[in-house]
Structures are given as structure tokens and as C-alpha cells.
Amino acid sequence: MRIEDVAAAPPSRPIAALSVLAGQGSDIDRLRAFWRRVERFTAGAQVRLDGPRGGRRRVIVVSGWACEMRILQDGRRQIFGFMLPGDVIDERSTWSIGSRGVVALTRLEVVDADPGASSDASVRENMAEALCEAAIEREERLYDHLMRMGRLSARERVVHLLLELCERVERVGLLKGDTFRIPLTQEVFADALGLSVVHINRTMKQLRQEGSVVFKAGSVTLRERQKLAAMSHYRPLGPELAGARDRSATERRSNGGLADWAVLA
Amino acid sequence: MRIEDVAAAPPSRPIAALSVLAGQGSDIDRLRAFWRRVERFTAGAQVRLDGPRGGRRRVIVVSGWACEMRILQDGRRQIFGFMLPGDVIDERSTWSIGSRGVVALTRLEVVDADPGASSDASVRENMAEALCEAAIEREERLYDHLMRMGRLSARERVVHLLLELCERVERVGLLKGDTFRIPLTQEVFADALGLSVVHINRTMKQLRQEGSVVFKAGSVTLRERQKLAAMSHYRPLGPELAGARDRSATERRSNGGLADWAVLA
DNA sequence: CGAGACTTTGACCGTAGTCAATTTATGTGG
């Protein structure tokens, strides 16, 4: 009952803009032909991807948001990252050593990422490459998240995360002007950023008063993204491997012996 | 000048126990035959792996420790993880988008992870599989690290990290009794765990006084690892994919609507 | 309209950060 035919219930929004397929416009129609089944999950449900076959199954989110998380026995929770439309969910994330899981944050629709043997080679190839890039970018985001939690203040963390989400939302065409819908409760923010709900609330209040960030009814508006990026040390998710971006901009700090060299953020 | 022949300068310790090759004892001798070159880096040097060919090059650490890190313009540093003997260093980590880098924490010796076409198929196959598992485990460690930084207290973080390192050291046969050499300054701990040096110092002092952890001259001794694991929520790095460890032990918390299900740590 | 989830606020606490000075290694050249 979780699985329905597209015929009976077509994906709730056009799936033309999937980040894994960004820049391959012309192939999408061919790909779409193979997405006959949409799997749905309700908000709060655990996303289990029991690939019948042994190999690791992957799906693409068509609509809705999900997150990857872990819970400690005493109730402390940590959210590792979010999956939004256009992102890939890997079966491995779904039950890896029983230590992590994926949870739907809203109603969620996903389609199989494997075009199947039926499609022609070029399609399969493009998809494979897209999936690979998506995996790389996902890992890149893990590092960003680590930096956030380890070295940024509460304000910076919130802004940094919002900028990341905004950019990802924009990439799949869901950003309207400088506003986007964001289905995250403050509790979710807290669990993602390693802060308490109360402190998230106060931080957001402060940002709101400064006018740089506006929260209203499940939507966020980011004015002056440039300024926000600067104050939170945000660096756009490069088009992966965007080449050796000025790798020379290494302002050497005489600081601790450890790093005579420097890697900028 | 960074590259020398093994003949002229053999690896400083037997490379029989490499975590990437754990459990493949019999093949190691054959593999070793292809490691003719050892690359060396001095403590504090950035590890650059400029693979001549386009593909991403990978090397295995034979001796010494390194870490993967990022630095913000204002000097804040975040260490993402450590590489110790037996671990793989991926070229990608080395200059990815100019945002991360690998730094040697001690004198460091690495050998190429690619057996080359010269070796026979079974060797290449085993190595490929080992590299893949290593990559998976590395990612797993990133999640652990995220959990540490997001939800553990200073005490817990320190203990949790020490347990991870201890386990990894043990796996490659460098644990003597319950003691191992650890070339990390308190500053490095601080940068890895998102704490200040001063607070690391105080936390360690406390642990020392409690007698559960002993620091002395570049070595650490962990008594009662079981107890330490419990107090820091440490869960051993499973033999990856160790199967669906009691996946049923999901003590449901009635807590926030988000997670009616639970993933233990 | 009522129940439950989510947000907001106040009062107060405590973990961890900052600054600065001192002590203890670790080396290195003489």
C-alpha cells in the first residue's frame, strides 16, 4: 500500500529539475519513461529501502523532505543531513549497522534511481555519472556539517545551514525570489545543529529582528545572501570538482606549528 | 627527493597488518612485492598526492599519523579525521575544491595502493575490495564524528575519540596491552573535537584523576574499555556490514512526533 | 472547539571559552 502506480497517482510535481540530473535536460524525458512506480512515505515514517536484490538500491526524491539521523539510548538525537527533491537516498544509509536511519520529514515520494536494463546505454551512463556526483557532493556536505558543528557559533550555524538549503532548493527550481518553503521544525534544526530548541528559537528571533532572515509560516526568506554567506563563512557547494578554484589563495598563518599551510573554507 | 626506493630506505616497520587488508594475510606478501616506492612527508607538511594520471590516486599509510582538516580565514580549524598506519589516503581528500587538506602529524610513510597491472587478478581484486571497505568505514567514522561533536559532552567526546583510535590502533597490531602511542597534541584534540585547548586540558586532567585514562609522554592507556565505552556511548566500528546487528532493539520513545522509531547508537 | 504539536519567553544554571601567566617538556647549537 506504500507503493502505487504513477498512472493512479502521478508524482505531485514535475520532476524535470533533479539535482542529480542538473544539466542533462534533454535526457530527462527518456529517463522519466522508466519511472513507473512512485513509493510514498508519510511524515515521520522511517524510510526503508528493502532492495529485493542484494545490491544496494538507490532512489531519487521527487517531492518532500527527509533526513538521515541517529538516536542515542538516552534520547539525544543527531541529524546528519537532509534529503530534498532531486536528492538520492541510498539503501546503505537506511540500515547501515543499525546505527543510522532515514526519516521522512514530510509526505515523501521517491522513484527508483536505476533506469533498468531496458533503457539505452547513454541514459544508463548519464544516470550512473549523476549518481556518482551526487555521492561526492553528499560527502562534501558531511564535511561542511562537521565544520558547522565544530567551529561555528549558534548564529553562524543556523545561517550556514539555511544558505546550504537555500542553494539546494534553488538548484531544483523551488526557490521563489529569495523565499522557499522549509518544512523543518525548530526541534529538527536543533537536532541537526547540535543545539537546544530553546536556543534555536532565540537565535532565530535575533536573526529575524536584524531583518536578514525572515521566518514565516513554513517559509524562509534570505535577503542579502552575500552578506549572510560572509558572516557565516559559507562557501557555495561548488559545481563539484569545479576545478582548482584559486587554490593559491592560501593566506599563511604563522600560528601553531601544525599547519604552516592553509586550506580556506 | 620526497620519493625514495624501498631498497635504499625500507619502510620503518613491518607492513603486515594493514587495516585495509585485515583478514587477507596470505596475500600480503604478494602485494608487498609491488610496493617498491615509499613516499615520505615530514611532520606538519601538507600531503599532496599529485597523481600523474587523471584518475584519483590512493596510498596506504605505512607509518606515522596524518589528519584531514579545514581552516577558516579567521584561523578556526576543524579536523575531520585521522589517518594512521594501514589507512588509505585518497587523492580527492587532498585538494578537493581547495576546501580540505591532509596534513602529516608526524613523519609519514605511504605506499601506492594500486598494485598495478603487473600483479595477478586475485591480488588486484582483493585490494579493490579492501579499498572499498576502507572507504565505507571512513564514511562511517564521519558519522560518528558528527555525533560526537553534536551531542556529546567534552568528557564523552574525548573518551569516544580515544576509544576509536585505540580500536584502530589495535587492529593494526600497535596496541601493547592497553597502551598505545598517540602523537596528538592537545591542540590537535581541540581542533578535532570542537573544543578549546584549555578545556581539553582540564577534561583530560579530570579523566586522569579518575584513573580511567592515563596520559603519559605521548602514550595513552585505557583501562576498563568496556566502562569507558558505556559512558561515552561508544559503539565499536563493526566489522563493516557486520550484518543486521540486533536491529530490533529499538526502544521506542514517545518523544517528539518526528521519530516514533529509533536507531540506536 | 479541543487536543496536541510547535513556538516563545523568563529565570537561572553550568559547560566551555578567553586571556594571561607559569611550568614543563623538547630540542638544538655550542
Add this chain to the structure above:
DNA sequence: CCACATAAATTGACTACGGTCAAAGTCTCG
């Protein structure tokens, strides 16, 4: 083998960011 220079570890005093507890206030939706 000693003296000096430097990196690393410690410690004290004080601050502040962020956590906890508890009580309202708001929204949503059946």
C-alpha cells in the same frame, strides 16, 4: 652535557554562550 629557544601543557580568574526547567502563547486540523 649545559644554556637557551620554542613548543606544549597547566593553572587561575573571569566571562559568556548555550542548556534546562517551566509556563504561556499559537497554530493546525480533525
